[in-house]
Amino acid sequence: MRLDIDIAIKETYESGQTLSFISKIINNNLVYSEDKLLLYINAESIDNPVHSIYVKAYPKHDASYVKQLLRSKDNLNKIYESIDTDSIMHKAIMSYKGLRLTKSDPVITTIVFIISQFNNINRIRGIIDKLYSYGKVVKLNSKSYRLFPDLYTLEKISIERLREIGLGYRAPYLYNAVRYMLYNLDMYSLEHKSYEYIKDALMDIYGIGDKVSDCIALFGYGKTEAFPIDTWIKRAIERLYFNNERLKISKIKEFAYSRWGRYAGYAQQYLYHLSRMTKLSI
DNA sequence: ACCCAGGCGGGCG
DNA sequence: CGCCCGCATGGG
Numbered sequence: 001m002r003l004d005i006d007i008a009i010k011e012t013y014e015s016g017q018t019l020s021f022i023s024k025i026i027n028n029n030l031v032y033s034e035d036k037l038l039l040y041i042n043a044e045s046i047d048n049p050v051h052s053i054y055v056k057a058y059p060k061h062d063a064s065y066v067k068q069l070l071r072s073k074d075n076l077n078k079i080y081e082s083i084d085t086d087s088i089m090h091k092a093i094m095s096y097k098g099l100r101l102t103k104s105d106p107v108i109t110t111i112v113f114i115i116s117q118f119n120n121i122n123r124i125r126g127i128i129d130k131l132y133s134y135g136k137v138v139k140l141n142s143k144s145y146r147l148f149p150d151l152y153t154l155e156k157i158s159i160e161r162l163r164e165i166g167l168g169y170r171a172p173y174l175y176n177a178v179r180y181m182l183y184n185l186d187m188y189s190l191e192h193k194s195y196e197y198i199k200d201a202l203m204d205i206y207g208i209g210d211k212v213s214d215c216i217a218l219f220g221y222g223k224t225e226a227f228p229i230d231t232w233i234k235r236a237i238e239r240l241y242f243n244n245e246r247l248k249i250s251k252i253k254e255f256a257y258s259r260w261g262r263y264a265g266y267a268q269q270y271l272y273h274l275s276r277m278t279k280l281s282i
Numbered sequence: 283a284c285c286c287a288g289g290c291g292g293g294c295g
Numbered sequence: 296c297g298c299c300c301g302c303a304t305g306g307g
Contacts, residue, residue: 016288113288120287123305168303173290209290230288248297272288 001061002054005072008098009046009053012070015096015273016121018104018219019069021112021128022148032069033135034105035150039066040140049098058140071101071222083260083267088240092270095277101269102219106187108148109220110202113212114173123166130165154178173207180205195223210249224265227256233268236275 009030013020023032030041038058043050055066067073080093111131116124134149134157155178162171181187185205190198198221202213214228227233229249237252238244247255260267 116287117289118287118302119289119304120306123287126305163303166304169301170290170303207290211289215288228288231286232288276288 001057001063001066002052003063003066003070003072004052005067005070006049006051006076006098007043007053007070007100008049008096009041009043011096011099011273012102013046015099015269016276017102017269018109018112019102020121021116021124022104022108031145033145033147034108035135035148037062037065038138038140038145038147039069041066056140058138058145069102069104071103074100076100079263079266083263083270085259086241088274089267089270092274096270096273099270099273101222101224101266103222104220106190106216106220107151107181109216110177110181110187110205110208111154111174113215113219114177114207115167115170116215117170117207117212119170127166151178151182155182170207176206177208190221195225198223218265218268225257225262227253227260227264227268229253229256230272232275233272236271236280239280240271 013023013025013030019032022034023030025031025046028046030039030043030046032039032041036059040056042054042056043052055061055063057066076098084090084093112124112128115127131149131154132146134153135146136149137144138147139145159171159175162174167174185201190201193201195217198217199213202208202216203210208216211228211230214226217223218226218228229252234247234249234252237255238247241255256264256267
């Protein structure tokens with residue numbers, strides 16, 4: 001199925017969202033798989049913003065799901081207009097035009113960002129890879145791929161095994177979260193709740209705090225007002241907007257919400273990508 | 283060797 | 296509340 005959308009696949013893939021962790025670039029195509037579906041996304045060039053992509057899906061072609069995943073309703077030009085408040089954000093927008101926020105499965109997003117805490121992107125990818133080995137094998141175009149394991153499969157993995165996989169001290173966080181999502185909280189019941197409601201519900205989970213819940217709200221529930229603050233974003237705001245002054249998280253939040261409002265999440269994503277790509281030597 | 287990574291829970295004042 | 300500390304692990 002062909003889908004009209006302005007998107008820079010590579011930037012979107014590399015910018016540290018859920019999609020970054022549960023998909024792979026294979027032969028210049030993006031392969032993304034959740035627990036019940038697999039997408040094979042082909043763009044003419046993953047290096048440049050394109051205007052359309054071609055998608056094959058397992059088990060069936062479902063354009064609406066792909067549109068939701070890639071947030072095709074977002075009018076990037078309008079969003080740029082509203083967050084282009086200064087020369088720094090302007091540079092980020094110009095550099096990474098076509099970078100989109102993505103909206104992934106909230107359960108998988110929760111798992112990914114519990115693993116992400118106080119960790120680095122390469123290690124997170126490695127751990128997610130190992131989790132994939134528990135997933136079902138499916139075929140698409142006569143090639144085999146793994147789906148992400150569902151909660152019932154993850155429930156069978158012991159804490160010791162999670163430690164071996166590399167979760168370290170986060171093993172009990174994930175172990176408990178899997179059970180919490182199975183028996184205490186239907187994550188899909190939060191889909192159309194407010195940002196604040198979602199944050200409160202997520203922060204009741206052992207191992208999920210302010211930052212991880214913001215990532216889940218943003219990348220798993222599509223709440224674009226969320227502004228996750230990790231070490232990169234903290235340094236970036238301090239260095240680029242406050243002349244290297246040390247700031248409290250609460251102060252940075254205030255700054256971000258008042259400056260970028262309901263698209264703070266987009267501003268965050270561009271700033272995060274800019275910070276990592278330039279290592280802040282701008 | 284040392285420092286850092288998409289932070290969190292717990293304990294203390 | 297806010298602040299401070301320890302935490303597993305691997306790569307630069």
